[in-house]
Amino acid sequence: MRAEALSQVGLGRVGHSPQRVGGRTRVTGEQRYVGDIHLADELQVKLVTIPAARARIVAIDAAAAQAVPGVRLVFTPADLPQPVPRFGPQFADRPVLAVGETKYHGEPVAAVAAETVEAAEEAVRLVQVHYEELPALVTIGAALDPAAPLVQDPSSRPGDPLAHTNVLREHRYGWGDLDAQAAELVVDHRYRFPMVTHFAIEPHAFLAAPDGSGIVVWSTIQHPYWLQRMLAKLLGLPLAKVRVIAPDPGGGFGGKQHTKYEPLLAFMALRVGRPVRLVLSLEESFQAARRAAAEVQVRTGVCRDGTLVFQEIAADYLIGAYADIADRVVGKGSYIACGPYRLPAVRIVARAILSHTVPSTAFRGFGTPQVIWAVESNIDEVARRLGLDPLELRLKNVARKGEVFIPGDTPADGDWAESLRKAAEAIGWGTPRAPGRGRGIALGIKLGPTTGLSYATVRLLADGSVIVSAGTSDMGQGARTVFAQIAADELGAPLDWVTVVMGDTAVVPYDQQTSASRSTVLMGSAVLRACRDVQAQLRAMAARLYEIDEAAVEVTRGIVRLPQRELPISVVLSEGLGPLGGELIGTGEARKEPVPGHPLGGTAAFYDFNCTAAEVEVDEDTGDVTILRYVSVSDVGTAINPLQVHAQDAGAAIMGLGHTLMEQYIFDEAGRIRNLGAIDYRIPTSMDLPRAFETLLVENGDGPGPYGAKGISEGALLPVAPAIAAAIRDGTGVAIRELPLTPERVWRALRERDAAETASDVQGVPLAEGFPMAARHGKPSRRRQHGQG
Amino acid sequence: MGETIQIVVTVNGRRRALDVEPTATLLDLLRDDLGLTGSKACCLVGECGACTVRLNGRIVDSCLVLAAEVDGGEVMTIEGLAPDGRLTALQERFLDHGAVQCGYCTPGQLMAATDLLARIPHPTVAEVEEGLAGNLCRCGCYVQITEAVLAAAEGER
Ligand code: FES
Ligand code: FES
Numbered sequence: 002m003r004a005e006a007l008s009q010v011g012l013g014r015v016g017h018s019p020q021r022v023g024g025r026t027r028v029t030g031e032q033r034y035v036g037d038i039h040l041a042d043e044l045q046v047k048l049v050t051i052p053a054a055r056a057r058i059v060a061i062d063a064a065a066a067q068a069v070p071g072v073r074l075v076f077t078p079a080d081l082p083q084p085v086p087r088f089g090p091q092f093a094d095r096p097v098l099a100v101g102e103t104k105y106h107g108e109p110v111a112a113v114a115a116e117t118v119e120a121a122e123e124a125v126r127l128v129q130v131h132y133e134e135l136p137a138l139v140t141i142g143a144a145l146d147p148a149a150p151l152v153q154d155p156s157s158r159p160g161d162p163l164a165h166t167n168v169l170r171e172h173r174y175g176w177g178d179l180d181a182q183a184a185e186l187v188v189d190h191r192y193r194f195p196m197v198t199h200f201a202i203e204p205h206a207f208l209a210a211p212d213g214s215g216i217v218v219w220s221t222i223q224h225p226y227w228l229q230r231m232l233a234k235l236l237g238l239p240l241a242k243v244r245v246i247a248p249d250p251g252g253g254f255g256g257k258q259h260t261k262y263e264p265l266l267a268f269m270a271l272r273v274g275r276p277v278r279l280v281l282s283l284e285e286s287f288q289a290a291r292r293a294a295a296e297v298q299v300r301t302g303v304c305r306d307g308t309l310v311f312q313e314i315a316a317d318y319l320i321g322a323y324a325d326i327a328d329r330v331v332g333k334g335s336y337i338a339c340g341p342y343r344l345p346a347v348r349i350v351a352r353a354i355l356s357h358t359v360p361s362t363a364f365r366g367f368g369t370p371q372v373i374w375a376v377e378s379n380i381d382e383v384a385r386r387l388g389l390d391p392l393e394l395r396l397k398n399v400a401r402k403g404e405v406f407i408p409g410d411t412p413a414d415g416d417w418a419e420s421l422r423k424a425a426e427a428i429g430w431g432t433p434r435a436p437g438r439g440r441g442i443a444l445g446i447k448l449g450p451t452t453g454l455s456y457a458t459v460r461l462l463a464d465g466s467v468i469v470s471a472g473t474s475d476m477g478q479g480a481r482t483v484f485a486q487i488a489a490d491e492l493g494a495p496l497d498w499v500t501v502v503m504g505d506t507a508v509v510p511y512d513q514q515t516s517a518s519r520s521t522v523l524m525g526s527a528v529l530r531a532c533r534d535v536q537a538q539l540r541a542m543a544a545r546l547y548e549i550d551e552a553a554v555e556v557t558r559g560i561v562r563l564p565q566r567e568l569p570i571s572v573v574l575s576e577g578l579g580p581l582g583g584e585l586i587g588t589g590e591a592r593k594e595p596v597p598g599h600p601l602g603g604t605a606a607f608y609d610f611n612c613t614a615a616e617v618e619v620d621e622d623t624g625d626v627t628i629l630r631y632v633s634v635s636d637v638g639t640a641i642n643p644l645q646v647h648a649q650d651a652g653a654a655i656m657g658l659g660h661t662l663m664e665q666y667i668f669d670e671a672g673r674i675r676n677l678g679a680i681d682y683r684i685p686t687s688m689d690l691p692r693a694f695e696t697l698l699v700e701n702g703d704g705p706g707p708y709g710a711k712g713i714s715e716g717a718l719l720p721v722a723p724a725i726a727a728a729i730r731d732g733t734g735v736a737i738r739e740l741p742l743t744p745e746r747v748w749r750a751l752r753e754r755d756a757a758e759t760a761s762d763v764q765g766v767p768l769a770e771g772f773p774m775a776a777r778h779g780k781p782s783r784r785r786q787h788g789q790g
Numbered sequence: 791m792g793e794t795i796q797i798v799v800t801v802n803g804r805r806r807a808l809d810v811e812p813t814a815t816l817l818d819l820l821r822d823d824l825g826l827t828g829s830k831a832c833c834l835v836g837e838c839g840a841c842t843v844r845l846n847g848r849i850v851d852s853c854l855v856l857a858a859e860v861d862g863g864e865v866m867t868i869e870g871l872a873p874d875g876r877l878t879a880l881q882e883r884f885l886d887h888g889a890v891q892c893g894y895c896t897p898g899q900l901m902a903a904t905d906l907l908a909r910i911p912h913p914t915v916a917e918v919e920e921g922l923a924g925n926l927c928r929c930g931c932y933v934q935i936t937e938a939v940l941a942a943a944e945g946e947r
Contacts (some may be wrong), residue, residue, distance in 0.1 A: 018888070020885040020886065021885060021890055022886070023893075024822065024884075024885045024890050024893075025877070025885070026893075027893030027896050028877065028881040028884050028885060028890060028893075028896055028897075028900060029828070029868065029869070029871070029872060029877070029881070030826070030827070030828020030829070030868035030869045030871075030897045031828070031869075032893055033827070034830075034894065036827075036831065037821075037827035116802070119811065119813070199928075200928050201892075201894070201928055202830070202832045202838060202840055202892075202894045202895045202926060202928050203892070203894040204831075249892070249893075250892065251830075251892045251894025252891075252892040252894055252928050252929055253892075254928070280831075282834065283832055283833045283834070283838075370869045476892055477891035477892030477893070477929045478891070479891070524850070569908070606934070643889040644887075645888060647888065647935055648888040648929075648931060649891075650890055651931075651933050651934070652891060652929045652930030652931065653929055653930070654930070655930030655932065656930055677839075677924070678833060678835065679832075679833035679835060679837035679838055680833075680835055680837055683929070684926060684928065685932075686923050686924075686925075686926060686932075687918075687919040687920075687922050687923050687925075687932040687935070687936070688919055688920065688923045690919070690932055690933065694933055756851060778880065
C-alpha cells in the first residue's frame with residue numbers, strides 16, 4: 002500500500018497539462034513586465050527621431066529642449082565616446098545613435114532624459130534637428146540597381162568583395178548536378194513575401210541603472226546573456242559587472258532576441274548617474290524590429306510520375322539598414338529552402354540585401370516562412386501541371402525517417418508522411434466538397450538550433466521542494482511550466498512546490514539564447530541532467546545512511562528504492578541532511594557542438610515539422626477569403642505539456658494568417674512607413690479565425706529532448722500561406738504568388754482570370770487535366786454564406 | 791506641467807482623491823498614479839484592448855478616456871476582479887484552457903470577457919468572438935479564450 006501511494010508521487014506531470022506555472026499572476030494583473038517596473042529616482046527617456054527615412058544630419062540644436070523644466074539630459078551622438086560605438090549580433094554596424102545620416106524611418110538621432118514623461122516629450126518636440134532628406138531604398142529592385150546609393154559605407158566592410166554593393170552577403174548551398182537531371186517538366190515562378198512586424202502586445206521596454214562600479218539593465222530581451230556580453234564590450238566592463246534582468250517578456254516571437262536601445266540607455270544612465278527608463282510605443286516597436294521581405298524564384302524539375310529531380314532557388318531577402326541577426330536569418334532560412342524532399346540536385350543562392358528600412362531580425366520561422374511559401378506553392382503548381390494529387394506528390398517525395406535529405410546534415414528525424422496523412426484525413430482530402438470551395442495542403446520544415454549551450458541548476462531543499470534556475474526566457478511559450486514539470490516528475494515534488502528562477506544574469510547560470518524552439522530540448526535536457534545529478538547525490542546519501550552499496554540504490558521519480566524497501570525522497574533527504582538541514586545542488590549542462598566546416602556552423606538539433614490543410618471559400622465579388630476549416634499537424638516527438646503545445650501551434654497558425662491575409666508595411670516614396678501602429682496595420686483578431694480550427698500532434702517519442710521531445714512553435718507558421726493559397730487556387734483557379742492575399746489582390750486576380758477566360762474562349766486551362774481536385778469550377782458567382790452564427 | 795485637475799474616483803472599491811494632468815488618461819492614472827499596472831499599455835489608440843477596464847459599469851479602453859473625465863466615477867481593474875485572492879471562475883477557466891500564454895493581453899481579455907458574461911450569460915461562439923474582437927492577442931489564444939469563456943458560462947449557470 003505504501004509503495005502504491007509512493008508510486009503516485011511525481012506522476013501525472015510530464016505528458017499532462019497542469020495550469021501554466023506563472024499563470025496565476027497573469028490572470029490577476031500581478032505579473033510584472035519590464036514596463037511595470039519603476040526605480041527610485043528614475044528619469045524618463047524619449048527618443049528623438051525625424052520624419053524621414055534617409056537623411057543627412059546637418060546639426061542638432063538642443064538648447065530649447067535643454068531649457069524645459071525637468072529635463073536632465075539631451076543626449077546626442079556628440080555625448081557618446083568617439084567614434085560612436087557600434088554593435089550588432091553579427092556585425093558591429095549599428096551605431097548607438099545615428100551618426101551623420103539616418104538610414105531608416107525611426108532611427109533615433111538623439112534622446113532626452115527628464116523627470117517626467119511629459120517633460121521628456123516636450124523636450125523631444127523642441128530638439129531642432131536640421132537635416133537634408135536623401136533618396137531611400139525600400140525595395141529589392143531599387144537596392145540592387147547598380148546606380149543605387151550604398152546603404153553601408155564600404156570602408157566599414159574592409160576586404161569584402163561585396164562592399165561596393167548593397168548585398169551584405171550571399172549564401173550558396175547545393176549538391177548534385179542540376180544540368181544532368183532529365184526533368185520532364187520544369188515549373189519556374191517568382192513568389193513575394195511581405196515585410197511584416199512582430200507586434201508583440203508588449204512593446205519593448207528598457208531600464209538602466211548605475212550599480213557601484215557596474216551597471217544593471219532591465220530589458221524585454223529574449224537573450225539576456227547575449228545582451229550582457231554586448232554591453233560589457235561596449236562599456237569596457239567585466240561580465241560580472243553587467244547585470245541583465247530580463248523579466249518574462251509579453252511576447253517575443255524573435256523581435257526581442259537582440260540588443261536594441263539598451264546600449265543607449267546604459268550610456269545615458271552612466272552619464273547622469275541615475276536610473277533611466279524607456280518604454281517604446283507600439284509605433285516605435287514597428288521601427289525597432291520586423292521580418293525580412295523576400296522575393297524567391299523557384300525552378301522545380303520533375304518527372305512525369307511526380308518524382309522531383311531538382312530544385313533551383315534564388316532567394317532575395319530585403320533586410321534593413323543594419324544587419325542585426327538578419328544575415329544569419331537569410332543563411333539559415335534559405336539553407337532548407339528545398340523543404341523535406343528527396344532531391345538528387347539542388348542549387349540555392351540567397352542574398353541578404355541592405356535597404357533604408359527598419360533592421361529586420363529574427364521572427365518566428367527565422368527566414369524559413371519566406372522560402373516555404375515559395376517552394377510549397379511551386380510544388381502545388383507542379384502537381385497541378387502533372388495532373389497529380391498534391392498530397393500524393395508530397396508523399397512520394399518526402400524524406401523517410403532516417404533518410405539524409407540534406408547531405409551532411411541530420412537525417413529526417415520523424416515519420417513525416419504520418420503528419421501529411423493525418424492532416425489530409427482530418428480535412429477530408431479527396432472527399433467531395435461544395436462548389437466554390439477549395440482545399441489546399443502544404444508542409445513546412447525548419448531547422449532547430451545548430452549550436453547551443455545551456456546550464457541549469459536544480460536545488461532540492463530540505464523539505465523536498467525544488468528551485469530550478471534556468472536562463473531561458475519564458476515569453477509565453479511556457480518554458481517555465483515545462484521545466485517545473487520535469488523537475489517535479491524527476492524529484493517527486495508537487496508542481497506547486499517547484500519554483501523556476503529565470504531572467505537574471507547575476508543569479509541564473511548561462512544560457513546561450515531562447516530561440517529556434519530550443520528551450521525544451523536544450524535547457525529541458527540541462528534541467529533533466531541537473532535533476533539526475535541530485536538523484537545521484539541521493540543515491541550516495543542513501544548508501545551512506547543505510548550502509549548498502551550505492552549500486553543497489555535506485556532513485557526514480559519521487560522514490561528512493563533500496564533492496565528491501567522504498568522510501569520517499571523527503572525521508573532520505575531529511576535523514577541525510579541531518580540537524581543542520583541544507584540542500585542538494587545538482588547541475589546540468591546541454592550542448593549542441595559546432596561542426597567545423599558545416600555551412601551553418603552545425604547540424605540541426607532536430608527539425609520543426611508541420612503539415613497544414615485548409616478549406617476556403619472565396620467571395621467572387623469582393624475577393625474576401627473565408628477559411629472554413631483548418632488543420633495543423635505538428636511532429637513534436639513527445640508533448641511534455643500538450644495544452645501548451647496545442648496553444649503554441651494554434652498561435653503560430655494565427656500569426657501565419659497575418660502575413661498570409663492582411664499584414665504588410667507600406668512605404669511612401671521617401672521611405673517613410675505609412676501604416677505605423679494598430680489602426681493602419683491589422684493583425685488577426687478573434688473575427689479572423691477559421692470557422693473550424695484543429696491542431697493535431699504526431700508523437701513518436703523520437704526527439705532529442707527530455708522523454709523524446711522535439712522543439713515546437715515555429716513549424717505551424719510555415720505552411721499557412723502556401724496551404725491557403727493552394728486552397729484559393731483549388732476553389733477559383735487563380736494562382737496568386739504575392740502575399741498578403743488581401744481581398745483586393747484576390748479580387749484583381751479573379752478579374753484577370755475572367756478577362757483571360759473571355760479572351761481564350763471557354764477552353765478551360767490545360768494545367769488542370771487529370772486531377773479532379775484541380776478542376777476549374779464554373780463561373781457563377783459563389784457568395785459566402787453570411788451570418789448564421 | 792501646467793494646471794492639474796482635482797478628481798475623486800473610486801477604484802476597485804477604494805475612494806481616491808487625485809490631482810491629474812489635463813492630458814493624462816485613465817490608463818496613466820491607474821498605472822502611474824495608483825501603481826495598478828495590471829492594465830496594460832500597447833497601442834494607446836483604442837485598437838488593442840490591453841488597457842480595458844470597467845468604468846461606471848461599462849468596459850472602456852482606458853487609454854482613450856481622460857483621467858479628468860472619470861471624476862465621480864467608479865472604476866474596476868483586473869486587480870479588482872479577485873480582491874480576496876480567490877480567482878473567479880473565468881480566471882480559473884482561462885488557466886485550465888490554456889488561454890494565457892505571455893499574459894500581456896490577459897487582463898484586458900478578462901475584463902472584456904467578464905463584462906460579456908455579465909451581459910450575455912450564455913453566449914454562442916460567435917458572440918464571444920465578436921464580443922472580444924477588440925482585444926488583440928498576438929500569442930493567438932483566441933480559440934482557447936473562447937473555450938474558457940464558454941466553460942465559465944457553463945459552470946456558472
Ligand atoms: S492600449 Fe488602449 S486600446 Fe490599446
Ligand atoms: S497571451 Fe500573449 S498577447 Fe495574448
